[in-house]
Amino acid sequence: MSELIPRVALNSGTEIPQLGIGVFLVDPATTQANVEQALELGYRHIDTATGYHNETEVGKAIKASGLARDELFITTKFSNVDHRTGDVKGAFNRSLEMLDSDYVDLYLIHWPMPKLGKFVQTWLEFEEFYRAGQAKAIGVSNFMIENLEQLAANATVTPAVNQVELHPLFQQRELRAYLAKVGIKVEAWGPLGQGRFKLDEIPTLTTVAQAHGKTPAQVILRWHIQEGTVIFPKANSLEHQKANLDIFDFELSEAELTAIRALDTGHRLAADPAEVN
Numbered sequence: 267m268s269e270l271i272p273r274v275a276l277n278s279g280t281e282i283p284q285l286g287i288g289v290f291l292v293d294p295a296t297t298q299a300n301v302e303q304a305l306e307l308g309y310r311h312i313d314t315a316t317g318y319h320n321e322t323e324v325g326k327a328i329k330a331s332g333l334a335r336d337e338l339f340i341t342t343k344f345s346n347v348d349h350r351t352g353d354v355k356g357a358f359n360r361s362l363e364m365l366d367s368d369y370v371d372l373y374l375i376h377w378p379m380p381k382l383g384k385f386v387q388t389w390l391e392f393e394e395f396y397r398a399g400q401a402k403a404i405g406v407s408n409f410m411i412e413n414l415e416q417l418a419a420n421a422t423v424t425p426a427v428n429q430v431e432l433h434p435l436f437q438q439r440e441l442r443a444y445l446a447k448v449g450i451k452v453e454a455w456g457p458l459g460q461g462r463f464k465l466d467e468i469p470t471l472t473t474v475a476q477a478h479g480k481t482p483a484q485v486i487l488r489w490h491i492q493e494g495t496v497i498f499p500k501a502n503s504l505e506h507q508k509a510n511l512d513i514f515d516f517e518l519s520e521a522e523l524t525a526i527r528a529l530d531t532g533h534r535l536a537a538d539p540a541e542v543n
């Protein structure tokens with residue numbers, strides 16, 4: 267299965283599987299089993315964060331899987347708590363320890379916290395992890411254009427990715443155009459809308475789903491893939507984990523892509539990065 271998942275080239279020179287699995291709100295008590303099951307099904311990309319409190323369990327699942335570390339792509343994120351204290355090196359080393367690995371494939375600043383005013387300083391320390399090969403790629407999350415411009419004016423390394431809220435109801439067109447221009451890949455969090463809207467109550471999605479013999483969730487994930495976005499939907503159940511992998515045997519037409527693009531409301535459903543501080 268893993269060979270069906272396209273890989274996206276990052277500006278770091280490394281590649282990321284375009285589909286992975288996220289573990290936000292996966293209970294630490296069930297994370298190891300959840301990730302082991304995902305790895306068994308063919309997922310090779312795991313998105314975690316210090317703030318999810320399950321890095322240790324992700325690390326245990328990796329070990330238990332018996333897969334070679336270089337077959338996997340592991341992302342974790344620098345937490346807001348550590349951002350406030352400014353202990354960047356300490357936080358990074360603790361993540362490596364919890365993940366039981368001597369490197370991560372991608373390390374992200376979880377939120378810019380613009381009112382705190384520390385993300386440039388934090389990024390300069392991220393650059394050291396990158397140069398040391400302890401983070402094969404470094405990136406940001408929830409960054410707005412003005413945050414990225416401030417970073418570009420002060421940094422040596424361009425972020426490999428920006429991980430942001432992105433789904434059919436909030437498509438981030440302006441931000442995505444900017445990211446494409448400066449060579450930063452887009453990662454979607456909440457690719458299915460985090461349950462904030464009912465997938466089977468949007469006629470465009472149900473019609474397209476019926477036409478392909480797929481579910482609305484699979485249509486949304488396929489749309490992300492064809493838009494070039496990197497995704498890692500969270501799935502607790504075996505059924506959802508399997509369904510989310512089963513999106514490489516059909517293709518949305520240009521008309522279908524256009525119809526889904528028309529669902530954009532321009533309004534976020536979750537937290538505003540300007541207000542998370």
Ligand SMILES: NC(=O)c1ccc[n+]([C@@H]2O[C@H](COP(=O)([O-])OP(=O)(O)OC[C@H]3O[C@@H](n4cnc5c(N)ncnc54)[C@H](OP(=O)(O)O)[C@@H]3O)[C@@H](O)[C@H]2O)c1
Binds near residue numbers: 287291429430456510
């Ligand atoms: N950087 C950030 O600030 C940030 C913020 C939020 C999330 N993230 C990352 O993005 C990942 C994904 O986002 P998310 O977990 O918030 O939301 P999501 O992936 O959009 O939605 C997850 C929800 O969709 C359900 N689901 C999964 N597959 C489905 C399917 N095939 N059909 C119907 N429902 C399905 C899940 O149910 P079950 O669990 O019951 O299967 C769960 O309730 C996170 O896990 C995390 O890694 C990052």
